[in-house]
Amino acid sequence: MKNKLHIFGCSHSTDYDCEKDKWWGKFLADSLKLDLYNTHGQSGLNIEFILLDIYDRMLNGKISKDDVVVLNTSYPLRFGSPRLQQFSDSTGASDIPTVNLQEQLETEEINRKYDISSYTNFNKNQLDDILTFDLWYKQTYAAGQLLNSVCNNVYQWTLINTDDIDKIYENTLGQIQEDNRAKTEVYDMCNYPSWINDDNFKDVNKNEWKGLITPPSELKEWDEFLMKKPLSEHDHMHPSRHKLFSQIFHKQIWSDLVKCC
Numbered sequence: 001m002k003n004k005l006h007i008f009g010c011s012h013s014t015d016y017d018c019e020k021d022k023w024w025g026k027f028l029a030d031s032l033k034l035d036l037y038n039t040h041g042q043s044g045l046n047i048e049f050i051l052l053d054i055y056d057r058m059l060n061g062k063i064s065k066d067d068v069v070v071l072n073t074s075y076p077l078r079f080g081s082p083r084l085q086q087f088s089d090s091t092g093a094s095d096i097p098t099v100n101l102q103e104q105l106e107t108e109e110i111n112r113k114y115d116i117s118s119y120t121n122f123n124k125n126q127l128d129d130i131l132t133f134d135l136w137y138k139q140t141y142a143a144g145q146l147l148n149s150v151c152n153n154v155y156q157w158t159l160i161n162t163d164d165i166d167k168i169y170e171n172t173l174g175q176i177q178e179d180n181r182a183k184t185e186v187y188d189m190c191n192y193p194s195w196i197n198d199d200n201f202k203d204v205n206k207n208e209w210k211g212l213i214t215p216p217s218e219l220k221e222w223d224e225f226l227m228k229k230p231l232s233e234h235d236h237m238h239p240s241r242h243k244l245f246s247q248i249f250h251k252q253i254w255s256d257l258v259k260c261c
Helices: 024-031 047-059 082-087 099-106 108-114 129-148 162-178 183-187 222-226 239-260
Strands: 004-008 068-071 154-156
Touching: 004 024, 004 047, 024 239, 047 082, 047 129, 068 129, 068 239, 129 154, 129 162, 129 183, 154 239, 162 183
Parallel strands: 004 068, 068 154
Antiparallel strands: none
16 A cells, blocks of 8 residues: 655645646645545634644544655634634634624523633734734644654645744744733733743744745745736636646655655
8 A cells, every 4th residue: 555645734735726636736646656645735724723634633543654744834823723613604714703603602592501701702803913923833833743753754835934934933922022921911821931031032942844845946935836826716826837836846855755765
């Protein structure tokens, strides 16, 4: 039995607006002589759902050490939580719940039955982008560490340039420090974040971005490649560019695999 290609991500990691046998995941699996695992990205969803997908495949032994994994953790500020379950926006968890959902959450009967009073009174302005980015950064790091614990061939790509991501993270830490932890007190956690009393937050560890697949040198980030016009029907990468996308991935992954062997 052949080893498998596991792909984790959002709609950019699926056959969205593409024929099922003509999207980058299928091209990449064929070029690496791997079987494409039957679950790909999670369209419209954020890192919380991507992590749930990772947990599920790991727990059920679907990822073998000689498989190949390609990870993308979607957009940093994308909202969503599997804990909201049936109360999630039916059109996807990419934003704050809808007004209709808000009304549903605020009904006394629903609150009593499900004890979800803490989810009421959502307002787009109530979520702190600093904390959201900080959480996404840590979850992205953890996702890579988890996958590397069960698989020898884990690769990742980001929609935003990783140098910019690290700079934003450092700025995030600075703002948390300036506020003397006031921002993180919303979590009501003990001694969080752990570095808050350190002499210099700039010494805080950053993601090493192991197995990073980088875009062509003429582009700053993968989002530029995906959003190059013409776009697909629903504003994603045009089907005609999936082959090239897979070839760029293949070149970097294959070079690494050969080096390891």
